[in-house]
Amino acid sequence: MAVSEKHLIRVSEIFGPTIQGEGALIGQPTVFVRTGGCDFRCSWCDSMHAVDNEYRDTWKPMTPEAIMEEVARLSGGKPILITLSGGNPAIQPMAELIRLGQEQGCYFAMETQGSVVRGWFEALDMLVLSPKPPSSGMLTDWGLVAECVEAGQGTQTILKLVVFDEADFAYAREAAAMFPQLPVYLQPGNHTPPPPDDDTAVVDREGLEARMRWLIDRVTEEKWYDARVLPQLHVTLWGNMRGV
Numbered sequence: 001m002a003v004s005e006k007h008l009i010r011v012s013e014i015f016g017p018t019i020q021g022e023g024a025l026i027g028q029p030t031v032f033v034r035t036g037g038c039d040f041r042c043s044w045c046d047s048m049h050a051v052d053n054e055y056r057d058t059w060k061p062m063t064p065e066a067i068m069e070e071v072a073r074l075s076g077g078k079p080i081l082i083t084l085s086g087g088n089p090a091i092q093p094m095a096e097l098i099r100l101g102q103e104q105g106c107y108f109a110m111e112t113q114g115s116v117v118r119g120w121f122e123a124l125d126m127l128v129l130s131p132k133p134p135s136s137g138m139l140t141d142w143g144l145v146a147e148c149v150e151a152g153q154g155t156q157t158i159l160k161l162v163v164f165d166e167a168d169f170a171y172a173r174e175a176a177a178m179f180p181q182l183p184v185y186l187q188p189g190n191h192t193p194p195p196p197d198d199d200t201a202v203v204d205r206e207g208l209e210a211r212m213r214w215l216i217d218r219v220t221e222e223k224w225y226d227a228r229v230l231p232q233l234h235v236t237l238w239g240n241m242r243g244v
């Protein structure tokens, strides 16, 4: 392996600036670096173009330098929050990108499901852990999630849980009880995610809004007063469009 190859990151897309549409940093301008490849196959994944191996030839190995050049081109050269997502970005070798970006004044947040643990989590400015509830069809290894939290010691870490139904809500309660030190963000699931080849797929706004109201009812009924309920703001504004 050539020396530089160990830093190559498999990139599905780089887009922005847009706003972070989810979780603790909602509303903050950011550029997304979406990596290709995931160890999960969530039934309702809204980013299958960065998950399914069928899209592998659209993923490009990039050096940290090339990624930062593209970020700088998009952001007009001014330091910005970079959000690493995917796929599972934890699979990729991110340490050098984070070092280089921070050297240029950028900040890094990363979204991951908590199934792959890396020492470089502590270099992030925010770690968003999003373990997958029963509706996803995935099983959670809570030991690995705990190891992710541990690896991110000293980094702001939050739990962002997608909720579609009562079983997911119970799972979210369980997750929050396991990690009482972490702020919890609940996000209603988008039950009409785009098929990987079609970002024009229409969102069922009424259904989404009804699920959001139901989730708020459940949170208040349970007196879960330190939970925060947020929609996917980008879906509300732009629907299932890719690149926003």
Ligand SMILES: C[S@@+](CC[C@H](N)C(=O)[O-])C[C@H]1O[C@@H](n2cnc3c(N)ncnc32)[C@H](O)[C@@H]1O
Pocket: 038, 044, 045, 046, 047, 085, 086, 087, 088, 089, 111, 112, 113, 129, 130, 160, 162, 187, 188, 189, 190, 191, 193, 232
């Ligand atoms: C596409 S994932 C990529 C990062 C990582 N694999 C993960 O799942 O955390 C980014 C975020 O979108 C959320 N997400 C994916 N599909 C969704 C859907 N149909 N409705 C609501 N949130 C969804 C995930 O739970 C995660 O928080």
Ligand SMILES: Nc1nc2[nH]cc(C(=O)O)c2c(=O)[nH]1
Pocket: 018, 019, 020, 021, 022, 032, 047, 085, 086, 111, 234, 244
């Ligand atoms: N605006 C915007 N906010 C987001 N937050 C998490 C996203 C993701 O797909 O990881 C996402 C995304 O794709 N767009």
Ligand code: SF4
Pocket: 038, 039, 040, 041, 042, 045, 046, 047, 048, 051, 086, 087, 088, 113, 132
């Ligand atoms: S873990 Fe994230 S990227 Fe992977 S399939 Fe699930 S939602 Fe999609």
Ligand SMILES: [Mg+2]
Pocket: 046, 047
């Ligand atoms: Mg998304």
